Amino acid sequence: MTTRPRVHPVHPLDVFGLRPLGEGLRQCRKAIVGDPLAPPSKWGPSSLRILRPGLALPLWLGRSRRDRKAVIMNLPNRVGPPSADHETTAGYSVRCTYARDYRGRRLTYDSHIGTDFAVPPGTAVVAAAPGVVRRVERRLERGGLKVCIDHGDGLATTSGHLAEATARPGDRVERGDVIGLSGMSGVDGILFCPWLPPHVHFNVLLDGIPVDPFAVDDEVCLWRRGPQPTPDDGSPALAAKPTEWDHATVDALIAGCRSDAARSHLDGIADPDERAFEALVQRTFEPYLFTDRVSDPLTRRRNPRRPALDLPFAAADYDGVIYADTGAAR
Numbered sequence: 001m002t003t004r005p006r007v008h009p010v011h012p013l014d015v016f017g018l019r020p021l022g023e024g025l026r027q028c029r030k031a032i033v034g035d036p037l038a039p040p041s042k043w044g045p046s047s048l049r050i051l052r053p054g055l056a057l058p059l060w061l062g063r064s065r066r067d068r069k070a071v072i073m074n075l076p077n078r079v080g081p082p083s084a085d086h087e088t089t090a091g092y093s094v095r096c097t098y099a100r101d102y103r104g105r106r107l108t109y110d111s112h113i114g115t116d117f118a119v120p121p122g123t124a125v126v127a128a129a130p131g132v133v134r135r136v137e138r139r140l141e142r143g144g145l146k147v148c149i150d151h152g153d154g155l156a157t158t159s160g161h162l163a164e165a166t167a168r169p170g171d172r173v174e175r176g177d178v179i180g181l182s183g184m185s186g187v188d189g190i191l192f193c194p195w196l197p198p199h200v201h202f203n204v205l206l207d208g209i210p211v212d213p214f215a216v217d218d219e220v221c222l223w224r225r226g227p228q229p230t231p232d233d234g235s236p237a238l239a240a241k242p243t244e245w246d247h248a249t250v251d252a253l254i255a256g257c258r259s260d261a262a263r264s265h266l267d268g269i270a271d272p273d274e275r276a277f278e279a280l281v282q283r284t285f286e287p288y289l290f291t292d293r294v295s296d297p298l299t300r301r302r303n304p305r306r307p308a309l310d311l312p313f314a315a316a317d318y319d320g321v322i323y324a325d326t327g328a329a330r
Contacts, residue, residue, distance in 0.1 A: 017185025144185025208298030
């Protein structure tokens with residue numbers, strides 16, 4: 001008998017990342033109206049594409065799919081913005097104007113650089129590959145509560161919109177280890193519940209640059225089993241060496257930071273590798289803070305794409321994925 005994925009109890013305030021409440025509301029305001037450094041987010045009629053009530057309502061009620069598939073509801077956008085519409089000057093765009101996913105379809109939106117897996121709040125989220133947890137942070141204006149892992153060879157992942165983080169900075173995790181419980185923390189979850197599906201926003205970065213783990217043409221897919229990622233099955237994986245950061249480039253990036261507070265914070269991190277990873281996270285989620293080097297590699301050498309990642313959910317819960325635009329009926 002096939003069992004549905006487990007759902008663990010989580011407090012509603014944790015689901016939306018609103019504890020402590022005052023700080024959560026401050027971050028929500030920043031996301032909506034911007035601040036002197038952060039341009040406001042950009043919305044429009046095409047933003048309605050992210051709302052999927054038919055998918056969302058059962059998930060909010062804790063009902064996962066009978067076939068044990070996690071629904072991919074958004075993919076990374078493969079098309080860069082026009083120069084006049086760059087995120088560093090024009091704000092994060094939730095519009096679907098120049099967006100295309102790796103298949104040439106529009107299961108994405110303009111500024112989306114991750115993969116969204118729609119699952120009920122309280123779903124166990126696991127490490128997609130072995131690595132070291134470098135950062136756990138909560139920013140409602142940029143992905144909510146997230147766990148950031150360095151997997152070596154320049155590869156890093158972040159799992160966002162979490163309700164709880166069980167991993168801590170410095171933890172060494174193995175493939176399939178639980179790092180947190182899913183939620184919908186972030187301003188988009190707060191504003192659009194219950195029409196927006198709860199999901200895990202999963203970013204992949206290589207050499208400090210956001211990349212699409214799915215492949216086009218002659219690219220190497222970063223998922224170990226191709227465009228239909230599955231959980232860890234215990235099979236051996238390629239070994240990875242510690243990431244070699246280019247500290248001169250990192251220092252130049254930090255020197256060009258427009259925020260005195262952010263620059264002081266980064267300069268105050270004594271360990272150079274930790275400072276490099278922190279700068280990577282800062283640049284990924286707040287690129288508008290940096291005047292240059294916003295797309296430069298941050299490693300000493302360019303690391304090749306390699307099949308290293310598994311689905312960030314446990315094999316006890318999920319068997320694979322299904323795309324929202326190719327038959328996500330329950």
